[in-house]
Amino acid sequence: MLTIVDYNAGNLRSVQRACAAVGLTSDFTSDPESVARADRIIFPGVGHAKTAMDTLVARGLDQALHAALGRGTPILGICVGAQLVLDGSDEGPTVGLGWVPGQTRRFTPREHHIKVPHMGWNTVHVERPHPLLEGVQNEHAFYFVHSYYLDPADDRHVFATSDYDGTFCCALGRDNLFATQFHPEKSGRLGLALLERFARWEGTSC
């Protein structure tokens, strides 16, 4: 059973439907105890980072997520969910959960034709192997929609990158945490396959 963290940040039902399409059952919860006890957690998010972080804290979900991370529960962050695992975000600005050193920064295009938000299907390059990225090849594209990007301080946490006005991190992780800037739930069959791998993942990096 997958537990999807409900904190008013985006369309949880898209994630749930995508899980259902590959036979995975999931539940939403905004109850900190259920999150702390969950077997497997999806931490999604769309929208404003500071608003999202404030809601997490107000509901006590930040502490519940800390507890789950500490217990070794496999956690998948998506989009704003991925951004919030860093120390902080320039969007707000706000502090993050601080699980991975680094900051979320705004795209500031050097060239006029670069548009923000970065919206559409972009190819993903695997920088270091990870069970959740198994089978992902350089020509594989995933769906992105974001104006801020992940900037982890340490390359060790960078598992995949993408190019948009330069190279940026699009998948990061440590221990039982993995997080993507792209949306697996909107990335067709390749995205669904990543969700399937997450459902089988034991929470170790290699």
Next chain:
Amino acid sequence: MLTKRIVACLDVRDGKLAKSVKFVDTRDIGDPLERASLYYQDGLDELVFYDITASSDRRNIMIDVVEAVAARTFIPFSVGGGIRSVEDATKLRLAGAEKVNVNSAAVQDPELIQRISQAIGAQSTILSMDILRVEACEGTPSGYEIVIDGGRTRTGRDALAWAKQGEALGAGELVVNSIDADGTRDGYEIALTRMIAEAVGVPVIASGGAGKPEHLYAVLTEGKADAALVASMVHFGDYKVSELKRYLADRGLPIRMCW
């Protein structure tokens, strides 16, 4: 590398797929859900549904269509037609639409764009513009005018100015639909698309006139569009989505070819 998107537009009337020629004479050509699934499996990058249902009491049919599509396709899709309030937009988002399109209602009440953008985010707020070629004059210096109500009503509003205003109000993407080209299958209106794409900092979807793969190539290169919208050319079976993508990829455009 960010790829160029192929977007299929499904006009839905009373829950059925319809196709219009120059915005008149619409005819039903099948089940939107079936088409959406077919295109999804054939590599389509994005879907747009326009609800052209006349009466508002039938709008719930559209919610049903959106929910059914969301359960079967896992690519982004947007919904437009008759969106007049934040509540309309939120309902469609909850039903599973990634983005919503506003059009006529935003022309009459530009702050609608701002309200929707604040509620669901700029990335989910698309401004769709139906545009008619006119003589350049004081009111329409760009030579293009915004029309509403499915092309029936002229507004006197300059298309280029409206595109910039829409972006400033919080639209995260623009659909540039040429009324002159719509349904002709003679090609997109390149000059119009390019003029707007060069003037704004958000992605532009070109719409109206697609009939041949060359048309898509032209609008995605010369026309500077980020995405090309297709309808008749795939709905009537002349081309498969995968054929269009193969053609564009073979000509060197960045296209998503693994799905």
